[in-house]
Amino acid sequence: MATIGVDLGGTNITAARVHHGSAEHHAKVATPLTGADELISTITGLITGIAEDHDLDITHVGIGAPGIVDPALGTLRSAPNLHLGDTPVELTTRIRAGLADAGHDHVDVRADNDVNVALRGEWTHGAGKGHDNLLAVWWGTGIGGGLVLDGALRSGSIGSAGEIGHTMYRADGRRCGCGGHGHVEAYAGRAAMETEARRRAAAGEATELIAAAGDGRMKSSVWAEALAAGDVTAAALLDQAVDALGVAIASAVTLIDVDLVIVGGGLGSRLGEAWIERIHRATIGYLFGHAGIDVIASALGDDAGVIGAAALFES
Amino acid sequence: MATIGVDLGGTNITAARVHHGSAEHHAKVATPLTGADELISTITGLITGIAEDHDLDITHVGIGAPGIVDPALGTLRSAPNLHLGDTPVELTTRIRAGLADAGHDHVDVRADNDVNVALRGEWTHGAGKGHDNLLAVWWGTGIGGGLVLDGALRSGSIGSAGEIGHTMYRADGRRCGCGGHGHVEAYAGRAAMETEARRRAAAGEATELIAAAGDGRMKSSVWAEALAAGDVTAAALLDQAVDALGVAIASAVTLIDVDLVIVGGGLGSRLGEAWIERIHRATIGYLFGHAGIDVIASALGDDAGVIGAAALFES
Numbered sequence: 001m002a003t004i005g006v007d008l009g010g011t012n013i014t015a016a017r018v019h020h021g022s023a024e025h026h027a028k029v030a031t032p033l034t035g036a037d038e039l040i041s042t043i044t045g046l047i048t049g050i051a052e053d054h055d056l057d058i059t060h061v062g063i064g065a066p067g068i069v070d071p072a073l074g075t076l077r078s079a080p081n082l083h084l085g086d087t088p089v090e091l092t093t094r095i096r097a098g099l100a101d102a103g104h105d106h107v108d109v110r111a112d113n114d115v116n117v118a119l120r121g122e123w124t125h126g127a128g129k130g131h132d133n134l135l136a137v138w139w140g141t142g143i144g145g146g147l148v149l150d151g152a153l154r155s156g157s158i159g160s161a162g163e164i165g166h167t168m169y170r171a172d173g174r175r176c177g178c179g180g181h182g183h184v185e186a187y188a189g190r191a192a193m194e195t196e197a198r199r200r201a202a203a204g205e206a207t208e209l210i211a212a213a214g215d216g217r218m219k220s221s222v223w224a225e226a227l228a229a230g231d232v233t234a235a236a237l238l239d240q241a242v243d244a245l246g247v248a249i250a251s252a253v254t255l256i257d258v259d260l261v262i263v264g265g266g267l268g269s270r271l272g273e274a275w276i277e278r279i280h281r282a283t284i285g286y287l288f289g290h291a292g293i294d295v296i297a298s299a300l301g302d303d304a305g306v307i308g309a310a311a312l313f314e315s
Numbered sequence: 316m317a318t319i320g321v322d323l324g325g326t327n328i329t330a331a332r333v334h335h336g337s338a339e340h341h342a343k344v345a346t347p348l349t350g351a352d353e354l355i356s357t358i359t360g361l362i363t364g365i366a367e368d369h370d371l372d373i374t375h376v377g378i379g380a381p382g383i384v385d386p387a388l389g390t391l392r393s394a395p396n397l398h399l400g401d402t403p404v405e406l407t408t409r410i411r412a413g414l415a416d417a418g419h420d421h422v423d424v425r426a427d428n429d430v431n432v433a434l435r436g437e438w439t440h441g442a443g444k445g446h447d448n449l450l451a452v453w454w455g456t457g458i459g460g461g462l463v464l465d466g467a468l469r470s471g472s473i474g475s476a477g478e479i480g481h482t483m484y485r486a487d488g489r490r491c492g493c494g495g496h497g498h499v500e501a502y503a504g505r506a507a508m509e510t511e512a513r514r515r516a517a518a519g520e521a522t523e524l525i526a527a528a529g530d531g532r533m534k535s536s537v538w539a540e541a542l543a544a545g546d547v548t549a550a551a552l553l554d555q556a557v558d559a560l561g562v563a564i565a566s567a568v569t570l571i572d573v574d575l576v577i578v579g580g581g582l583g584s585r586l587g588e589a590w591i592e593r594i595h596r597a598t599i600g601y602l603f604g605h606a607g608i609d610v611i612a613s614a615l616g617d618d619a620g621v622i623g624a625a626a627l628f629e630s
Contacts, residue, residue, distance in 0.1 A: 145569070154464070155446040157447075162572075167565075167569050167603075169485075171601070172561050180602075180603060193387045254482050255462075255479055255482055257473060257477075258471075258475035259472040286497075288475075
């Protein structure tokens with residue numbers, strides 16, 4: 001018996017065997033963006049490859065996917081980063097069939113949204129272990145989030161709970177990628193910070209960020225390098241990101257009363273503990289009643305996805 | 316068998332018989348502010364008075380109280396408006412004993428915080444009936460709130476869930492009564508609006524509000540009158556209050572994904588449907604994804620407290 005966790009991202013697909021909450025035998029491949037058939041066969045190939053290389057009897061496969069997942073049906077839709085078009089993909093059914101074709105019969109396959117899956121990883125085996133009430137914030141290209149309330153993952157009335165990136169920071173503020181204005185993500189998301197940095201550079205502000213990014217995107221490492229080099233623009237934009245996150249987290253804690261906040265995501269991981277502590281201090285400054293709240297770094301890092309996907313079988 | 320609901324406020328105590336979710340035989344008395352003994356005997360007197368006048372066999376008494384209530388122990392503490400000092404009052408035990416002394420034996424007495432009780436009233440018998448996920452906002456002297464999530468009242472990790480009045484509106488904003496800065500209550504609470512109106516009047520701004528209030532506080536009726544008279548200051552302050560409420564409600568809905576928002580409280584009730592609709596529109600304007608949300612007026616008005624207190628026996 002072996003459980004495989006699959007972290008399906010817009011750039012890469014990572015799979016690993018997960019055993020007692022830790023991941024081993026990682027395998028990784030670039031995500032094909034040419035439709036559902038190629039995507040399904042790539043995922044099943046990745047899984048069967050791990051099974052063959054390590055002589056495993058695969059019984060369970062959990063998948064975290066970047067879109068709207070119906071956990072009961074195992075379908076995936078609204079996943080723009082995967083270029084799948086408008087038709088929902090029967091993700092779990094088709095992977096189960098693909099595995100059966102490859103000789104792995106009767107595999108139990110489950111799927112959920114990638115943000116919920118990463119939260120489940122941190123909650124069951126990471127920084128949130130043992131907590132019944134927590135908020136997770138994924139600080140990366142965008143700002144994702146999720147909630148555990150009274151010992152259960154909060155899905156919400158229409159399944160959209162946890163969208164802290166689209167709570168309000170400034171009522172008359174910057175346009176957000178979602179079309180709204182003044183949302184936290186429009187100030188703290190990596191993509192929004194890049195847009196603002198390029199705008200400032202075009203307006204004549206001197207910054208290392210443009211040269212460091214070269215022809216590519218301003219990845220988390222680019223921000224870390226610019227900070228290390230004392231770049232004023234990078235520091236100013238990150239300071240404002242911390243302020244926006246502090247406002248959003250403080251308001252969330254005041255409203256829902258959780259006792260732990262976990263910060264992960266590309267920027268959260270890359271910038272490290274000192275920046276998590278800044279977010280912690282910003283949060284305390286805006287918190288009702290100064291009751292205090294723990295804001296800590298995610299513990300599983302890049303493994304949160306595969307471990308959380310495997311944990312879909314623990315509930 | 317009869318159930319009495321008691322709405323214990325800082326100004327008045329109201330009690331009523333509650334039968335199938337509606338209130339009758341109301342009795343009301345000024346709240347004594349001279350300590351726990353007088354308070355307990357006044358409440359028991361109010362209850363036994365209704366019993367005698369209407370020949371009722373009292374079996375259940377529910378109480379909503381303005382402070383921190385431990386529903387399991389039936390104790391009340393941190394109720395500054397009742398002048399009870401620092402020692403917790405054994406509210407349910409003492410009322411039960413007082414009723415027994417008056418010949419009403421074996422009465423089951425329960426208590427909870429007044430905000431939770433009013434929310435329970437609207438949820439079980441008012442505007443929120445049949446909804447498993449809702450947010451209530453009480454727009455009065457301050458801004459209170461409460462949450463029903465997945466069919467249960469959210470208490471929270473330390474019992475403080477629902478404090479939407481102390482979520483952030485402006486990061487660098489006005490000082491709030493709680494000591495924080497920029498909270499929604501500092502812009503939308505009646506007390507905060509009065510402070511701002513008096514500040515503007517002292518600075519030379521012409522407004523009817525000062526004369527209308529006379530020597531007293533600017534009650535909800537004063538704001539309604541000034542609005543009706545076309546007062547520019549009243550309109551500007553209420554417009555900003557609506558904006559603050561819209562920001563807070565939109566962020567809350569985006570984070571927790573409820574399908575209904577109920578607005579009650581003194582100002583919510585007094586200003587009426589047109590202002591609830593303004594809050595609705597402000598919320599939609601700030602909402603993620605424009606998925607839409609219903610924002611409606613409370614249905615029970617002043618009876619939410621007694622009906623909700625009686626509903627403590629329905630869970």
